[in-house]
Amino acid sequence: MSKTAVEKIFSEKSGTDSKSGDYIVANVDYVMANDITAPIAIDAFNELGMKPKSDKIIIIPDHFVPPKDINSAKQYKKSKDFALENGTWFYDIGHGGVCHQVMMEKGFAAPGRLIAGADSHTNTYGALSAISTGIGSTEAGVIFATGKMWFKIPETIKINLTGKPGKGVEGKDIILHVLSKIKNGGAAYKCMEFSGNIKYIDINERMTMANMTTEAGAKCSFFDTDEKTIEYLNQRNTGSYKIVKSDENADFSQTFNIDMNNIEPSIAIPNSPDNVRIASAIHEKIDQAYIGSCTNGRIEDIRKAAAILKGRKVNRNVRLMVVPASQEVYNQALREGLINTIVEAGGYFSGTTCGACLGGYMGVLGPDEVCISSTNRNFIGRMGDKTSKVYLANPSIVASSAILGRIGTPEEI
Numbered sequence: 001m002s003k004t005a006v007e008k009i010f011s012e013k014s015g016t017d018s019k020s021g022d023y024i025v026a027n028v029d030y031v032m033a034n035d036i037t038a039p040i041a042i043d044a045f046n047e048l049g050m051k052p053k054s055d056k057i058i059i060i061p062d063h064f065v066p067p068k069d070i071n072s073a074k075q076y077k078k079s080k081d082f083a084l085e086n087g088t089w090f091y092d093i094g095h096g097g098v099c100h101q102v103m104m105e106k107g108f109a110a111p112g113r114l115i116a117g118a119d120s121h122t123n124t125y126g127a128l129s130a131i132s133t134g135i136g137s138t139e140a141g142v143i144f145a146t147g148k149m150w151f152k153i154p155e156t157i158k159i160n161l162t163g164k165p166g167k168g169v170e171g172k173d174i175i176l177h178v179l180s181k182i183k184n185g186g187a188a189y190k191c192m193e194f195s196g197n198i199k200y201i202d203i204n205e206r207m208t209m210a211n212m213t214t215e216a217g218a219k220c221s222f223f224d225t226d227e228k229t230i231e232y233l234n235q236r237n238t239g240s241y242k243i244v245k246s247d248e249n250a251d252f253s254q255t256f257n258i259d260m261n262n263i264e265p266s267i268a269i270p271n272s273p274d275n276v277r278i279a280s281a282i283h284e285k286i287d288q289a290y291i292g293s294c295t296n297g298r299i300e301d302i303r304k305a306a307a308i309l310k311g312r313k314v315n316r317n318v319r320l321m322v323v324p325a326s327q328e329v330y331n332q333a334l335r336e337g338l339i340n341t342i343v344e345a346g347g348y349f350s351g352t353t354c355g356a357c358l359g360g361y362m363g364v365l366g367p368d369e370v371c372i373s374s375t376n377r378n379f380i381g382r383m384g385d386k387t388s389k390v391y392l393a394n395p396s397i398v399a400s401s402a403i404l405g406r407i408g409t410p411e412e413i
């Protein structure tokens with residue numbers, strides 16, 4: 001029987017011959033939790049009175065670290081104590097970063113793996129042909145103890161990419177375009193598989209796209225393994241993995257044909273990531289420009305921002321925040337002199353954290369403030385006060401807007 005990639009991986013992990021719609025219990029390769037979700041998972045785990053499957057557990061404090069207040073210090077400490085006591089994988093402040101970026105960098109994400117994470121953007125590792133999905137914190141606690149979890153195998157929506165992205169079109173623009181078609185919730189409990197001309201899309205951009213499949217409600221995402229995937233994996237300590245792909249005649253629940261020639265640099269306007277407009281049509285005045293997060297806080301994103309900021313100045317009415325997605329990204333930006341460029345332009349460059357992406361700290365928006373952001377969500381109050389507004393765009397547009405003092409594209413500076 002022909003199968004989709006997701007059907008193949010779930011069949012293998014459950015030792016069954018299953019198809020979409022089947023309920024199975026699967027062996028999970030890794031389970032990840034962060035400083036918000038690990039404390040809840042630990043409580044659930046403790047109730048079970050079992051020994052932890054430590055080699056499968058990865059704890060990555062990121063949301064409110066370095067701790068911003070006493071409560072976040074308690075969450076961080078509880079996560080860290082559990083990790084150290086039980087010998088799980090643990091990436092402390094100074095060694096880690098935003099959980100999804102760290103999962104990719106440290107080689108946990110690899111083709112054919114099944115990874116569960118107590119964070120909704122765990123979908124990101126589909127960029128490396130893994131099946132990875134966000135789960136509840138208490139479910140994560142059960143995987144800590146058993147190494148297994150039940151799943152309903154999702155159907156797969158095929159996103160068939162034709163053509164070639166034009167000038168200024170990045171992975172962010174492609175996924176915003178896809179979201180504008182598929183809509184918020186349009187892929188609920190489905191796998192979004194990107195196929196066709198993925199050769200034009202670099203791994204960092206595939207990560208951005210896989211990351212934002214969560215905003216369509218997708219259970220997971222999937223890109224085929226190609227030369228770019230292998231090149232990325234060869235630089236990481238992945239151990240062995242198995243390349244899996246959908247059969248030609250597999251049963252896809254829906255196919256979307258997207259011609260990348262028709263995609264323009266785009267912006268999601270408040271208050272939903274699927275509320276997408278052509279970037280050149282938006283000129284709103286801004287108070288903050290934010291580059292960071294698991295969506296677009298990678299070295300490639302910071303390079304793009306620095307190239308635009310070089311020799312220019314951030315508008316006096318704007319605070320530009322650049323927050324690398326991991327310590328590795330930070331270190332690389334330092335080596336390449338990108339931090340100098342950004343700081344000399346008047347930007348604020350911070351250590352790695354989720355921080356303002358979810359309105360936590362380090363750039364929270366006040367009443368009526370407007371932010372252009374390279375992150376993934378612009379819901380009401382996402383980055384601060386409920387009257388504040390968030391526009392989502394690629395990092396090049398965020399950097400040019402920081403210079404202009406209003407939303408604008410690199411062509412306008």
Ligand SMILES: CC(C)[C@H](C(=O)O)[C@@H](O)C(=O)O
Pocket residue numbers: 036037063118119120121134358
């Ligand atoms: C706090 C965390 C559980 C949450 C998520 O699950 O996605 C956060 O990362 C977010 O982006 O909103």
Ligand code: SF4
Pocket residue numbers: 063098099100119121293294295353354357358375376
């Ligand atoms: S960077 Fe933002 S979207 Fe990503 S895990 Fe952190 S809070 Fe969630």
